[in-house]
């Protein structure tokens with residue numbers, strides 16, 4: 001009778017130990033996944049805010065007719081998605097943004 005009681009106590013202790021282990025592991029895994037998510041979002045923002053060489057950023061809205069060098073105030077006003085486009089393609093249908101391409105620095109024709 002006494003040994004049976006001891007068995008039960010041991011079993012409860014074991015269950016409690018396992019639960020503590022799971023809780024500790026779970027929170028650790030969660031922290032790691034959060035870290036990964038942070039890194040991912042950071043990489044994504046850098047990809048969107050700066051255009052690759054030979055590429056420009058555009059607002060996909062049909063009403064905008066400008067292209068941008070970087071994520072400037074003009075592009076921040078874009079309510080739709082922003083995407084990158086080759087400069088040669090963008091310059092055919094769009095004009096350079098006045099903020100990204102100040103008149104003084106523009107090449108004279």
Ligand SMILES: [Zn+2]
Nearest residue numbers: 068072097100
């Ligand atoms: Zn701009």
